[in-house]
Amino acid sequence: MKRFGDKVALVWFRRDLRVDDNAALGRALATAQRVHCVFVFDTEILDALDSRADRRVAFIWHSVRELREALQGQGGDLIVLHGRAREEVPRLAAALGVDEVVVAEDYEPAACARDAAVRTRLEEHGIGLRMLKDQAVFAKGELLTRAGRPYTVFTPYKKAWLKLVGEAELAPRLSRGHLKHLVQPPMATRLPALCDLGFEPSDLAAAGIRPGEQGARVTLDDFLERIDTYNLQRDQPALDATSGLAIHNRFGTISIRRLARLAIERRTAGADSWLAELIWRDFFFQVLHHQPQAAQEAFRPAFAHIAWPNDAALFRSWREGETGYPIVDAAMRQINATGNMHNRLRMIAASFLVKDLLVDWRLGEQYFADRLNDFDLAANNGNWQWAASTGCDAQPYFRIFNPLTQSKKFDAEGTFIRRYVPELAAVPVKFIHAPWAMPPGEQAACGCVIGHDYPAPVVDHAVQRERALALYKKASP
Ligand SMILES: Cc1cc2nc3c(=O)[nH]c(=O)nc-3n(C[C@H](O)[C@H](O)[C@H](O)COP(=O)(O)OP(=O)(O)OC[C@H]3O[C@@H](n4cnc5c(N)ncnc54)[C@H](O)[C@@H]3O)c2cc1C
Incomplete structure (x- = not known):
């Protein structure tokens, strides 16, 4: 029951799925006497996902379940909705009669547009939207x-x-003493199952992921x-x-x-x-x-119009981990199998796609965006633009990673390569970084015939390096 003079707030959790040191929750609890909480499985985001077995949705689901239990344990609750957040949140806020909706600020262009729409709708009901850095x-x-x-x-x-x-x-940002301001909503709440959201469960543990706070x-x-x-x-x-x-x-x-x-x-x-x-x-x-436009185009205008050849077969070989360059293939097979890729390998794989296969960095960026468990627009875009030399403070375009040097330096024994490219398991260390250099007798002896058991390199690094330099040079001011 709302008492006269009580301030009522609604905390809308988005990418801040925790109680500890949560800026939006902390602020609402410190300034309102009654605090409701909501999370929306936003169909605008979910419908655009490629796979119905997306680990990120499973991660969110488990984290939301834990968050709900944590809030319930403090006398509150988490209302969980499934729909268009830009409509659901204002509707709920009006139904609950809140004075203010409190959120953690988001910097992605699509999220900013959504939040602007929510603000307008809330204003129509005389409700404020407070955004906090978190x-x-x-x-x-x-x-x-x-x-x-x-x-x-x-x-x-x-x-x-x-x-x-x-x-x-x-x-x-949160004082635990204020948690007593959490309240239960007047309606019954329920956490929809993953299948109700249109998704299949994922084996997060197998991918080494432990969700939740x-x-x-x-x-x-x-x-x-x-x-x-x-x-x-x-x-x-x-x-x-x-x-x-x-x-x-x-x-x-x-x-x-x-x-x-x-x-x-x-x-x-x-x-x-x-x-x-x-x-x-x-x-x-x-x-x-x-620079929100960097989400779509090169940060450096000079490199916005490079004529990437975008060879479809080469792009496919990269995606499938079949380029014939073991370190690149191991990296791509890691992301395909687990949704993760080591940072050094992200740099090697990105550089190889752009500067060896001459494919537009945005195609690689999108591939990572679809698959990375930790996909984050700002980090993914910034790092792709770094690797492609199109970003701010990026690698100079003439600094082109040599995949063999990188492989020898960071996976000297080929331990990582062998883990993800089993065809190369018995290849001697001497040839693990460039198995095409193995004499035919040695190929037969270790059960890895190049072109049969494992692909021959799809391009020659030295040749492609020159082609890449020419492309960048042509675009340079
Ligand atoms: C082409 C490319 C794409 C990338 N895409 C993403 C992405 O979508 N999401 C993402 O979080 N990171 C991305 N990174 C950065 C980095 O690879 C990952 O953050 C890191 O591998 C995650 O592993 P970790 O948590 O063990 O990192 P740690 O090495 O433990 O680093 C600690 C934390 O710092 C942050 N971080 C680390 N490196 C970077 C970086 N270069 N840029 C921004 N933040 C960083 C992450 O939040 C990370 O958890 C990308 C890098 C490259 C080269």
Whole structure:
């Protein structure tokens, strides 16, 4: 029952699926006496997904279930809806008679458009929409150059980030004492099953994913055992040296403030190096905020009109992990099998698609977007543009990864290659990076005949390198 004078708020959870240090929930609990909570399985997003067995939907579903139980455990609840969020949220807010809807701010162009539509509809009912920063430490125009412009180069951005970060940015946003303001809605609530949403269950455990706030905590605790050597081992895909937290950062099952504080306080070379990756994440959010058109086109206009040959057969060989370059094929088979790909391999695979196969980076970006468990528009787009040399602070176009050098350097024994390309399991280390160089007798002896058991290389790196340089040179100012 609403008491006279009580302020009522509705927290709309999106990519902040946790109670701990949740900015929107914390703000609502601190300023309203009665707080309702909602999550919407948004058909505008779900209907566009390629696969009905999408691990990300399963991850969200499990995380929402855990969140609902956590809120119920505190005397509240989570209303779970399935429909168009832009209509469902204003309708619910009006039905509940709330004064304000509180959300964590989102920087993706489609989300911004949705939120603008929601704001207009809420206004028609006299309801406010309050947006709070939650997914980044610094966002939008909070960090600008001395000239007042957005940063487009990472190193000075990172310097400014480290200089300015302080208690205000990292303080927890939720006081647990306020959780008593959670209330139960007047209607019965229910969590629809995954199949009611039109999706099949996924074996998240098999893909090494632990969903929800608890899954994030366990993943972090595991990583803390190795964070101090992160700088030394992070580039080796055969090792489990990175945090595996990207999917949690994507869906907000852990607080970025908590992670940044932890890395800052640790004061080891490993933690510093890991913190730099969290700063890259903020960097790309602000790039997308200031340059939303980068989601569709090259950040650098000079490279917006490169005449990519886009050979369909070469693109298919990349997608299927059949290029004949073992490190690239292992990477692509990893993403196809698990929805994950090690960061070093993402760089190698992206560079190979663009600069060896001469395929438009946007096709690769879309392929990753469809498959990566941790897909995030700002990070994916920013990193693809980095690899393709079309982005801000990108690799110069003439710096072209040599897939053999990369393979030898980061998977010296071929341990990772053998894990994902079983045809090469018995190939001697000497030939694991370039199996086409094996003499025919050796091919027969190790059961890997090139062109029969494993593809011959679909292109010659040296030739393609020159073609790529010519394409970029032609487009350069
Ligand atoms: C072509 C390409 C596409 C990518 N697409 C995505 C994507 O869609 N989503 C995504 O989260 N990351 C993306 N990355 C960045 C990076 O590969 C992943 O964040 C990382 O592999 C995730 O593993 P981890 O959680 O173990 O990372 P860790 O090494 O433990 O890093 C810690 C966290 O920092 C963030 N992070 C790390 N590296 C980067 C980076 N280069 N840019 C932005 N944030 C970073 C992630 O949130 C990550 O969880 C991409 C990189 C490349 C080269």
